[in-house]
Amino acid sequence: MxxxxxxxxxxxxxxTESVYKKSWQYAAKQMGYELTDDYYQGFIGVQDPDCERMLCEHFGEGFDLEAYKVIRDQHFRKAREKGVxxxxxxxxxxxxxxxxxxxxxxxxxxxxxxxxxxxxxxxxxxxxxxxxxxxxxxxxxxxxxxxxxxxxxxxxxxxxxxxxxxxxxxxxxxxxxxxxxxxxxxxxxxxxxxxxxxxxxxxxxxxxxxxxxxxxxx
The missing domain is CATH 3.40.50.1000 (HAD superfamily/HAD-like)
Structure with missing residues (x-):
């Protein structure tokens, strides 16, 4: 029952998941990295801080997480303004x-x-x-x-x-x-x-x- x-x-x-994905991948590309569809699958349903730790481990030393988050969040807010x-x-x-x-x-x-x-x-x-x-x-x-x-x-x-x-x-x-x-x-x-x-x-x-x-x- x-x-x-x-x-x-x-x-x-x-x-919203497709919007999130585009923003995460857009920010990575803008910084010279590639966030593949396969790797992004592991982020779905997971809280952002955990995803961000995974991202830092994936891209390694030299990856600027704070700069990445600014680009990602700006892209997401702009996309979301169109409505969900x-x-x-x-x-x-x-x-x-x-x-x-x-x-x-x-x-x-x-x-x-x-x-x-x-x-x-x-x-x-x-x-x-x-x-x-x-x-x-x-x-x-x-x-x-x-x-x-x-x-x-x-x-x-x-x-x-x-x-x-x-x-x-x-x-x-x-x-x-x-x-x-x-x-x-x-x-x-x-x-x-x-x-x-x-x-x-x-x-x-x-x-x-x-x-x-x-x-x-x-």
Missing amino acids: INALLFDMDGLIFD DYKRGFHELFKTAKEHNLVTALVTSSHLPEVKHNFQDSDYLEQFDTVITAENVANGKPRPDCYIMACQRLNLEPSECLVLEDSNNGMRAGKDAGCQAAMIPDITPPNKEIAEIADYLFDSLEQVTALIHNQPRS
Whole structure:
């Protein structure tokens, strides 16, 4: 029985992952480095400080992280000014969750100001029963801390909670927390490990809505 939906944000609710990727790769190119698609896959779902440490290790001595961050963040802010779209199926899924009396949580690796910016034109953020951002946990995804915290705040067993993720790192966090987990890939397909441990592999959020419709109402 699913009694709660735990939503990731970037690439799951909002079509932001492609924007992040372009900004990270643009900044690297401007500084004379190449951030390949394959290496960037490891960043998806992970908090920025962890990604930045990986980047420094990858590019080695002489890489100016502070200059890189300025270029990246300027590029991202400019791109985001054009607006960020919701992913197909989110509106109907959230409505269905409320109709079926499911509790909901937002569990993201992004910081609170980014979260507020993305949701600024709607009241969705106020409707989540709890919101967990990068500020709330010391250890980000793929470690399970954020999803463990979400279950504790909701006063539910992890087995009652369905994590919705677009990334392998997020899926690993959800499963290690003891939750059910469904992957709806955005720019990264499930790897072999995640394909084996995932409770569900979906093509869109619309399939999650169908899953909720097919279970008894509480």
